[in-house]
Structures are given as structure tokens and as C-alpha cells.
Amino acid sequence: MKGGGGLPKARGEAWRVKPEQVSLKIDVFTPETLPMARLAxxxxxxxxMLxxxxxxxxxxxxxxxxxLIALADPPAAPKVLERARAVAERTAPRSSMAAHARLDDLLAEDNAIGExxxxxxxxxxxxxxxxxxxxVIGPVSRSGSIDGRVFSIAGKDExxxxxxxxxxxxxxRCVVSVELARRLGPHLLGGRLxxxxxxxxNRVDAQWVMKAFEADEFVVLDDSPLPDTLRRLQAVFEGVSADEFVSAMSDLREA
Known part of the structure; x- marks a missing residue:
């Protein structure tokens, strides 16, 4: 088969390409040389991204x-096409644009280009x-935290x-233990953690970019509106005079 910029042909005939077919072309690999883990x-x-x-x-x-050939369910094909066009125009949701950047990073790591x-x-x-x-400066390993809403928990080993x-x-994305995953389960598709x-x-072009994160603990964040939080604080200190409050704070500092 001769190389080219379009979709491949088989036995001299153009493929019958369905409108719901999605194809990612990677120039440096063949089916025989693409590692399974990299394919995943x-x-x-x-x-x-889509x-x-x-x-x-x-x-x-x-x-x-x-x-890499994938097929979209026919009812979803128009949405897949719309999302791909939005990524091309850089108007897609941030999650799609982040996946687009990660795809390009994978290609750069493999010394490849894609279509x-x-x-x-x-x-x-x-x-x-x-x-x-x-x-690029790094990698740098350090303790830290990440905030967000859990929408996927998956894995088969430890x-x-x-x-x-x-x-x-x-x-x-992060990695957690089985025990922590069980504790996170009730918060799936829930509030902020x-x-x-x-x-x-890594520090890439003056910005820190997280490459990996292994979590060992979490807390639930309070998403209450500011007025509700202020009302709760007022209720806590109801009946406490200013002098009593200052005295209590002084005692805490000296403790």
C-alpha cells in the first residue's frame, strides 16, 4: 500500500467508510509495532476528547x-462530529481540550504526528x-492536594x-488504594472533594503541570453559598460579646 494523507485502502479498493467511523492516524506505527499499552x-x-x-x-x-478505528453509535455520531469540530476550533469544553493536549503529548513522546x-x-x-x-523543568515530587468532583473509579488490582x-x-487523575477507593465510592458523582x-x-513553559498523583486521604469540601456560611458563623457566636471573643482568642494563642 502506498503512503498518503488520507484513509487507507484494502486490496486496491477504497474502504467503505461509515459516517459514524472515527479514525486516528499515527504515522510512526503499524498494527505490528503499536504496543498494546500505548494503544490503550x-x-x-x-x-x-470526543x-x-x-x-x-x-x-x-x-x-x-x-x-485506530472506532465506531460511534449512530445516534451519537452527530455529537461526535460536532465535538471534533469544536476541538478543531478550540471552542470545546476544557475537558476535551485537555484530552486533546494529552493526545498530542503522547504523539510527541512517540516522535509521531497524527490526524x-x-x-x-x-x-x-x-x-x-x-x-x-x-x-521543561522536572519532574519534581512533592506533597499536595487536588480538588474536584469524582466521576470515575476504576481498577482491578491494588x-x-x-x-x-x-x-x-x-x-x-490520580491513583488510590483499594481501601480509599471504597471510602470514595459514596461520593461518586457527588460534591467537591x-x-x-x-x-x-513538571514546569512547562513557566507553568506547573501535574503528571501523576497518588492520594492517601480526602475531605469533603463545603459548597455552601457564602451567605449561608456567614449565617452559621453568626449562630456560633450568638450571645458572645466582643470582649469575650478577644479574651478567648488570647487564651488560645497562649495555650
Whole structure:
């Protein structure tokens, strides 16, 4: 098969491409050289970028330069197309744009470039190895915390993967123990949490970027509106004079 910029052909015939077919072309791999673990990473980020985890199904890796073929459920195909166009126009939700950046990072790490097709239409190009070099400092390991709402808890061994929707709208990922995962279970799709642990960060072009995080504890954050919080504080100190309050604070400082 001769190389080219479009979708591959089989036995001299153009593929019958369904409108709900999604194809990610990676130029440096073939089906024989693409590692299975790397394939899983690419598919995970592709689904996250298109916002269709439940409606996008892996089909195959096509011949030639590796084409990762997935099929969207027909009713969801228009939404997949709309999201891909929004990513191309940089108007997609932050979670999709973050997944787009992670996909390009994977390609850069593999010294590759990529293209995304929906049906026969090429909607996205990933610069990968061609993008401008970034100033990277790290990795740096340090204690810290992350805030967000848990929307996924998954894993089969002693390390459980947790995904959160951060306050800025982006996706955060961390690893927790089985015991902590059980405690997080009741908070799935619930309110905001703060997870404490140890993370690995790189400083990329003057911004800190989290590469990994292992959490060992969490607390539930109070999402009450400010007026409600102030009313509760007023109730706590009801009947306490200013002099009594100052005296109590002095006693605490001296304790």
C-alpha cells in the first residue's frame, strides 16, 4: 500500500467508510509495532476528547500507518462530529481540550504526528514531534492536594484509578488504594472533594503541570453559598460579646 494523507485502502479498493467511523492516524506505527499499552492510552484520550466514552467503540487497527478505528453509535455520531469540530476550533469544553493536549503529548513522546478523521473528513491535525520545543523543568515530587468532583473509579488490582472534574473544568487523575477507593465510592458523582497525597509535576513553559498523583486521604469540601456560611458563623457566636471573643482568642494563642 502506498503512503498518503488520507484513509487507507484494502486490496486496491477504497474502504467503505461509515459516517459514524472515527479514525486516528499515527504515522510512526503499524498494527505490528503499536504496543498494546500505548494503544490503550491513545484510545482513552481519544474517547475523552470526543466526550463519548459510552458511545464510542474500538473496532480495529488498520494496515499501513496505524489507523485506530472506532465506531460511534449512530445516534451519537452527530455529537461526535460536532465535538471534533469544536476541538478543531478550540471552542470545546476544557475537558476535551485537555484530552486533546494529552493526545498530542503522547504523539510527541512517540516522535509521531497524527490526524483525526470522522467519516472521510479530516478534522484535526496533531503536530506531535513538529511542535515547538518546550522548556521543561522536572519532574519534581512533592506533597499536595487536588480538588474536584469524582466521576470515575476504576481498577482491578491494588492501584485504583480515580478521575475528577476539576474546578476549572479540566479532568484530573490520580491513583488510590483499594481501601480509599471504597471510602470514595459514596461520593461518586457527588460534591467537591479535596484529595491529599504526593504528586509529580513538571514546569512547562513557566507553568506547573501535574503528571501523576497518588492520594492517601480526602475531605469533603463545603459548597455552601457564602451567605449561608456567614449565617452559621453568626449562630456560633450568638450571645458572645466582643470582649469575650478577644479574651478567648488570647487564651488560645497562649495555650
Amino acid at each position: 492510552r491513545y484510545l482513552e484520550e481519544l474517547a475523552a 466526550g463519548s466514552d459510552a458511545n464510542l467503540h474500538f473496532s480495529r487497527v488498520a494496515a499501513g500507518s496505524a489507523h 483525526l478523521f470522522v467519516g472521510r473528513t479530516k478534522l484535526l491535525e496533531f503536530p506531535g514531534r513538529r511542535r515547538a520545543a518546550q522548556e 492501584s485504583i484509578n480515580v478521575r475528577l472534574l476539576g474546578d476549572s473544568g479540566g479532568e484530573l 479535596r484529595l491529599f497525597g504526593r504528586g509529580v509535576w
